[in-house]
Amino acid sequence: MSDALPDVTDLGHGIGVIPLPLPFRSPSFVNAYVVQGDDRTVLIDCGVDTDAGRTRLIEGLSILGGDPVHIDTLIVSHLHPDHVGMAPRLTSEFGWTLLMHRRAGTLWERYNDTAGLETRTRHLAQRHGVPSPMIDPISSLGGRPSYMPMLHAPDVLVGDGDHIELGGGRTLEVLHTPGHEQAHICLRDSLTGILFSGDHVLPRITPVIMFDEQVDDVLGDYLTSLNRLIALDIGLTYPAHGHIVERGTARCEQIVLHHDRRLSGMLDIVRLGPRTAWTVMEEAYRPHLTPLEQRLALRETVSHLEHLRFDAQVGRFEENGVLWYRT
Secondary structure (H helix, E strand, O other), rough: OOOOOOOOEEOOOOOOEEEEEEOOOOHHHHHHHHEEEOOOOOOOOOOOOOOHHHHHHHHHHHHHOOOOHHHEHHHHHHHOOOHOOOOOHHHHHHEEEEEEOOOHHHHHHHHHHHHHHEEEHHHHHOOOOHHHHHHHHHHHOOOOOHHHHHHHHOOOOEEEOOEEEOOEEEEEEEEEEEOOOOEEEEOOOOOOOOHHHHHEOOOOOOOOOOOOOOOOOOOHHHHHHHHHHHHHOOEHHHHHHOOOOOOOHHHHHHHHHHHHHHHHHHHHHHHOEEEEHHHHHHHHOOOOOOOOHHHHHHHHHHHHHHHHOOOOEEEOOOOOOOOOOOO
């Protein structure tokens, strides 16, 4: 495996982390966590479906003193390929149960619909003022990548407040934390109080909060989820990317502040005169973004502008099929 990957590490209390390689520049790996209870062992997240990822996972399990047959359930934090991509291979090969939040029970088919995502992205670009020459580069996904095979429906669906039993009185409490993705969950270990935060809380970057056509105020959902964790006074946090977060609540507060600043900056831009989401994005983000980065930045810009609209700080009007924002 790549020397750049962090080491497989026994974190104590029956928890181990296996960093799995990703075919992206950033993030370059995802943390898969093994949690062993008295009665069962579970894996949290599994990376994309590549031979390198599978090899690393099996090696990691061996280093931690186990093997795939000891795992009972694959828990996936949310429906993004760097977390669920290898699930079809692993559940088929080893007979693991796939567990996700109940919203994944209605969203997994959308995850499989690459053509539909491309169509929705094109519509979003047209509605939010993307110049005609840029629409194709931003909307085109280049086909479905091989590391993202078709997903089957989750075997077990859980809801907020449910407890995943590990034996000996130890449980993982399900905390539904939508925002980064509708079906996103965090898990709180009853033995240690540790939070497995998925992409909801990351140590150095903030997860992209992309506009979702099915959600009225996706950024509002994310901020509500963050404030919920703040109220729970989260400490040690194990994220899906990057290193361990010692003070989870403090990191949540930093992320809330980041979005407050971004909202304030975008509001200042709109105060100068009516803007499309594309023109706000051009002013709010650094220049020379790749088409992929532009696609993500546009969706995040729309999520922020729609949050300002739901907060009655900006208005919106339509002209020639394009949406404009104004104060």
